Amino acid sequence: DIQMTQSPSTLSASVGDRVTITCRGSQSISSWLAWYQQKPGKAPKLLIYKASSLESGVPSRFSGSGSGTEFTLTISSLQPDDFATYYCQQYNSYPVTFGQGTKLEIK
Amino acid sequence: EVQLVESGGGLVQPGGSLRLSCSASGFIFSSYAFHWVRQAPGKGLEYVSAISPNGDNTYYADSVKGRFTISRDNSKNTLDLQMSSLRAEDTAVYHCVGESTRAFDSWGQGTLVTVSS
Numbered sequence: 001d002i003q004m005t006q007s008p009s010t011l012s013a014s015v016g017d018r019v020t021i022t023c024r025g026s027q028s029i030s031s032w033l034a035w036y037q038q039k040p041g042k043a044p045k046l047l048i049y050k051a052s053s054l055e056s057g058v059p060s061r062f063s064g065s066g067s068g069t070e071f072t073l074t075i076s077s078l079q080p081d082d083f084a085t086y087y088c089q090q091y092n093s094y095p096v097t098f099g100q101g102t103k104l105e106i107k
Numbered sequence: 108e109v110q111l112v113e114s115g116g117g118l119v120q121p122g123g124s125l126r127l128s129c130s131a132s133g134f135i136f137s138s139y140a141f142h143w144v145r146q147a148p149g150k151g152l153e154y155v156s157a158i159s160p161n162g163d164n165t166y167y168a169d170s171v172k173g174r175f176t177i178s179r180d181n182s183k184n185t186l187d188l189q190m191s192s193l194r195a196e197d198t199a200v201y202h203c204v205g206e207s208t209r210a211f212d213s214w215g216q217g218t219l220v221t222v223s224s
Contacts, residue, residue: 042216044211044214091206094166098151
């Protein structure tokens with residue numbers, strides 16, 4: 001199985017900050033990497049697919065980059081609605097695997 | 108509007124069985140692969156099972172292999188997950204998820220399965 005490791009596990013930031021979350025795979029997944037946002041009691045929401053493609057309707061302050069084994073999700077200017085938990089996911093091969101999550105908290 | 112609605116969750120004793128269903132609307136159901144992803148209380152996302160658009164191919168995580176069976180009815184736009192020999196560690200919210208070329212782009216709100224005596 002491909003292990004996906006996110007860092008940090010928790011991130012404290014303020015509105016307006018630029019934040020970056022990293023996701024590393026235990027082996028190459030090309031660009032088959034997605035990012036999801038999840039708020040308490042809600043289903044995950046797709047933000048980024050194929051490492052850097054922005055899902056329709058997602059604000060442009062979200063961006064993704066990377067390929068192979070190292071990927072990043074960047075939020076250019078945090079908004080109050082962005083405080084949530086973020087997961088990366090590899091869908092290069094079965095089993096599909098998720099990172100452990102990064103909780104983005106208000107500082 | 109794409110909509111996925113799960114049902115069938117509830118409280119079940121260890122060793123028991125439960126059948127989850129997912130009803131889909133707002134898109135061409137038969138064009139999508141579907142998955143079940145679960146989330147134990149306070150924990151992260153765990154992949155459970157997958158089924159191809161025509162139902163010919165299925166996949167199961169090792170943790171559920173031999174106990175869970177995924178199926179679909181493209182004529183009714185429904186996805187099912189038959190769960191048997193349930194364990195405490197199967198307690199989770201189970202999400203039905205549709206996959207397009209844009210990864211897992213459609214998620215249901217989930218149905219809670221609690222395995223406890």
